[in-house]
Amino acid sequence: MDVVVLVSGRGSNLRAICSAIDVGTCAAHVVGVVSDRKKAAALEFADARGIPTRVVSLRKGDDRDAWNESLAADVAELKPDLIVLAGFMRVLGSPLLERFPGRIINVHPALLPSFPGHSGPQDALDGGVRISGCTVHIVDAGVDTGPILAQAAVPVLADDTADTLHARIQAHEHRLLPIVIHQIAIGAITLDPLTVSTAVADPSQSLSVPDA
Ligand code: GRF
Numbered sequence: 001m002d003v004v005v006l007v008s009g010r011g012s013n014l015r016a017i018c019s020a021i022d023v024g025t026c027a028a029h030v031v032g033v034v035s036d037r038k039k040a041a042a043l044e045f046a047d048a049r050g051i052p053t054r055v056v057s058l059r060k061g062d063d064r065d066a067w068n069e070s071l072a073a074d075v076a077e078l079k080p081d082l083i084v085l086a087g088f089m090r091v092l093g094s095p096l097l098e099r100f101p102g103r104i105i106n107v108h109p110a111l112l113p114s115f116p117g118h119s120g121p122q123d124a125l126d127g128g129v130r131i132s133g134c135t136v137h138i139v140d141a142g143v144d145t146g147p148i149l150a151q152a153a154v155p156v157l158a159d160d161t162a163d164t165l166h167a168r169i170q171a172h173e174h175r176l177l178p179i180v181i182h183q184i185a186i187g188a189i190t191l192d193p194l195t196v197s198t199a200v201a202d203p204s205q206s207l208s209v210p211d212a
Contacts, residue, residue, distance in 0.1 A: 001027065001028045001184065002028075002031040003031065003081070003082045004030075004031060004033070004034060004080035005042075005084045005086050006075075007042035007088055009040055009041065009087050010041050011033075011040065011041055012173075012174065013086035013107055013173055014030075014033065014042050015045060015174075016173070016174035016177060017030065017084070017181060020181075025178065026179075026182040026185070027186060028181050028182070031079070032051065032052045032053065032054065032078035034053070034055075034071070035054075035055050035056075036056055036071075036088070036089070036090055037055070038057060042086075042087070043055070052078065054078075065093070068092070071095070071096055080100070082104075084106075084107075085105065086177065087107075092104065092139060092141075097140070104139040105137065105139060105149065105181075105184075106136070107135070107176070108135045108137065109134055109173065110123065110133070111151055111153065114129070120132075121163075121166040124156060125156065125160060125162060130155065132165060132169060133153040133169060135151045136151075136176055136177055136180045137149055149189055150176055152176045154171075
């Protein structure tokens with residue numbers, strides 16, 4: 001299964017996907033990495049690995065519709081079977097969503113539908129919850145609103161900051177996201193947004209997977 005990964009920053013999830021591919025636990029091939037930021041560290045990693053990269057920047061004042069069209073065109077050129085948003089900090093417009101209906105997934109650092117948006121870990125702390133985690137879901141036109149495919153839970157500790165909580169959540173993202181990609185690749189998860197089947201029915205399974 002050919003995957004295009006969309007990134008904006010560090011790219012630790014991209015690394016986790018590639019590590020899982022390397023050790024044979026994720027039956028996918030990353031055919032491209034697309035970023036909205038030229039300086040994203042994820043691009044350096046992709047370049048070093050020989051993965052084709054594209055940058056589709058969006059600056060203040062730029063035409064958002066034109067950006068959505070370019071993004072869709074660049075991603076489509078890479079001919080992905082699946083698009084993975086791994087730290088991509090933009091809401092997708094209709095050009096990409098319509099070209100790849102139900103074939104775009106995202107990883108989010110909170111247990112959706114709680115705490116969508118840019119600051120999931122901080123919002124979980126502010127909300128006083130004792131458990132948070134990560135969610136992998138199908139992307140629709142909303143902000144972190146699409147059908148949920150899989151989740152993993154982590155405790156929120158009394159002395160947590162947004163950074164320490166996010167780090168604990170990310171360790172689980174790095175396990176869960178490659179598992180979900182693999183399950184899509186082998187047909188264990190169906191991506192039709194109307195009839196989503198979640199193969200990770202027992203969340204404890206995702207928690208017991210060893211580190212990538
Ligand atoms: C992750 O925590 C992901 O859930 C969120 O953005 C972060 C990206 O981290 N959407 P990285 O760039 O993969 O390190």
